[in-house]
Amino acid sequence: MFMLSLTYVKPNEEADKHMEAHMAWVRQGYAKGWxxxxxxxxxxxxxxxLAIGNRAEIxxxxxxxxxVFEGVAEYxxxxxxxxxVAAGLDILKT
Structure with missing residues (x-):
């Protein structure tokens, strides 16, 4: 499992400008099963x-x-x- 911790390197107002595109990217990550x-x-x-999958692909x-592309955050x-894991969370085991 991977913890992807992103930290803003620009003000929240700049992040807000790119939030819609970022959230589309997040939804695609869920659709991929990652x-x-x-x-x-x-x-x-x-x-x-929290993500699972191949490290290089992640x-x-x-x-x-x-x-990342817009320079708003670093991971x-x-x-x-x-x-x-707790009951029902076996998918988290690597």
Whole structure:
């Protein structure tokens, strides 16, 4: 599993200008079966996506995020070898 932590490098107002394109990209990640959960950080300094899949494909997909392309946010990708989960969350195990 991967934790995709994005941090805004520009003001929220700049992120808002590209939010629609970013959210279309997020929806496509879910459609591909890669994204499991996502949301904003609190306070709003970026966001977090839980993802599964091939690391190279995830990295390439992250590079195509409009937030990255427009220089609004940077990502840190952390791979986690999940070994224990709550009932019903076996998809998180790697």
């Amino acid at each position: 994204f499991l959960a996502s949301g904003r950080k609190v306070p709003r300094t970026g966001g977090l996506i 990295e390439a997909y992250v590079a195509a995020d409009p937030f 840190e990708i952390t791979e986690v070898a999940v070994t224990t």
